[in-house]
Amino acid sequence: MKQAAGHAVGTKTATKEERGDQLYETPIEATRTVLALESFSEIIKEPFVGKAAILRPLEAAGYDVQIADLVDRGITTQHGELQQVGDFLLSDPGDSVGTDIFTNPPYGDLANKCLAHALRVHKPRKMAALLNLNFMCGFDDPDRRFVMDENPPSRVYVFTRRLPMMHRDGWDGNKASSQMNTAFFIWERNEDGSYGSGDGIWTTIRVDWKEFEHADPLPPGEGGHRSPMVFSEAAEDFTRTTPRKSVDEHVDEEISRAILWLKEMQPFDSAILRRGIGVRDSVAVALIEAMSANGLIEKNEDGLWFPNGAGLHLTASANAAEAVKAWRAERTVAA
Template identity: 60%
Template sequence: MDAVVPFDASGLAQVIERARMLFDDGDVASARMLASGAYDQAKAAGSYATRFHAGEHLITKARRLQADALIIEARAKITIATEWSAAQESGEASKGGRPKKTVPSENGFTAAEAGLTRREIHEARKLADAERRDPGIVERAIAGRVAAGLEPSRANLRVAIGTDSASGAERGNNLYETCPEAMHTLLALETFGGRIKEPACGRGAISRMLEAAGYDVVLSDLVDYGTHDRHGVLQTVQDFVTSEAGDDCDDIATNPPYGSALNAFVAHALRVHRPPKMALLLNLNFLCGFDDPDRNYAMDECMPARVHVFSRRLPMMHRDGWDGNEANSRMNTAWFVWEQNLVGEYAGPTVINRVDWKDYQPGAAA
């Protein structure tokens, strides 16, 4: 089965070593481009190996090569961002991101020569800022993914060190409060244990309705919203993706963060916390995809028991603080429900139900 992996590991390792040498010699732009190509090749090889169930050692090898390439690429981007910022401060580059002339250094380069777009320069600056605040954070984040047997991707690196494409100041805290229509439907279709974890509690849209239904709820979120439960206990501030499981056997119900953090969030819940039952409000597209190990783990190795698909789109859930025009939702959503069987496994089979949220609202006809 090992033969199905279509790449020469030794050749790719040589490319990465060449990129490392170029970086050490100061040819940062060439090092970044070479490392970026090696990263893409190793990522493709790892995805192919995972998809076709190649030997674990081949998957691990591809991920380690991907990690090595990502480290070099990140170092190069940090160097580019640092020199580009210095060039702007000295007037050698325009504030709009278009260079007036080459950055003055022994191995100077323009943004165009480095092959970076304005957005990539912006993201590179965030990497540089994170590294200044916490030296070594980039390599630790990448090494941590590999040690956990997970893919070291660019997206997960941005999530791990807090440099995702937009900052909290730029787009708020990415909080979309769950509409009551979704919760009325969930509570009509599913029952839970006496206590439920809400690890992305926001301002309490889900927890308030769970408590009204008689459940105790343990609140936490990456952001401190000051949310408290009905007993006055304040939420915990923590990153769920790095949280540890306690001795409890609590269920989980939440509307998790979407974007690049989503797959890791769901996989961490199933792999580490292992709730007897978990209900997540997700985009229906979560059913699809095969190139992310975390998504594959959540959908293939830990099959949901039920997926309650909303035949009628839910009312729009606008970002917290949004004061613009309110349009109708264009997203198809569903409650994905994982439930352990008698031997503690998430084994499916997955049952798909089409539901209309209007049928479960207070006062709806039986």
């Protein structure tokens, strides 16, 4: 009987090879419940984006999301920004340190490592993680002790009704109801950089996701722009399925769209340009450098960029797209 149940769930009896990259898509019921109860900064990281099961509800609730995953599935944000690809355990936040995190990390020992890395290195102001309720227990793993004893969560939302089944990606066996009790753990950073109340006590809140099926999300709180994370290269990149392009190559591809976008006639910085044409922050910065170096934009008194006469002349041509191509053929764009 137990073996049959394990097979039906698709997790209990799976070998390490069968589990692969441990993609178990998050039920929207879980994300919807937490968003109705918790507000996060406007910018959020989802470092285990999978197939966008958490990303899409976050965007629908008004958040901008930085996305990454170990596996390149070609996922893009609502602004057209492609996911970053890399091992989160090798990631460095750069100037995105402190940005809120909302995720469903890999299970098992990797959950300990990933959450400890998040708190130690990325230092989110607030972090929400969907975990097995048993995550409260355990004492052998130093990373588990770090995130539950030394830097405990502030609140734990326990789902009184088990979530719809999270079958392993690619599972083609029998479908079954969930055999796992789950909870969303919420960490909040204190002013001194620590997490938790200091006495190892957190608030446990019982919630029934059925009661939040039609609940509105709380609005995003205070937030600002942050650059993407930086990933150290692994010894062998065996997960990427598309060629890695350099920033110069991205600039070559996007410069025409960036110049045509100048017709919007709005002051901009890299964040505004990034959203306007749907590119990564590093590409937006390089595009601004290219257009500035070629005399198409200049800064106004507020420190924002604005198209100058040359830039407006180029975009106002009768056939702007052809004019940009001709301009590109004659000029060397610095990136």
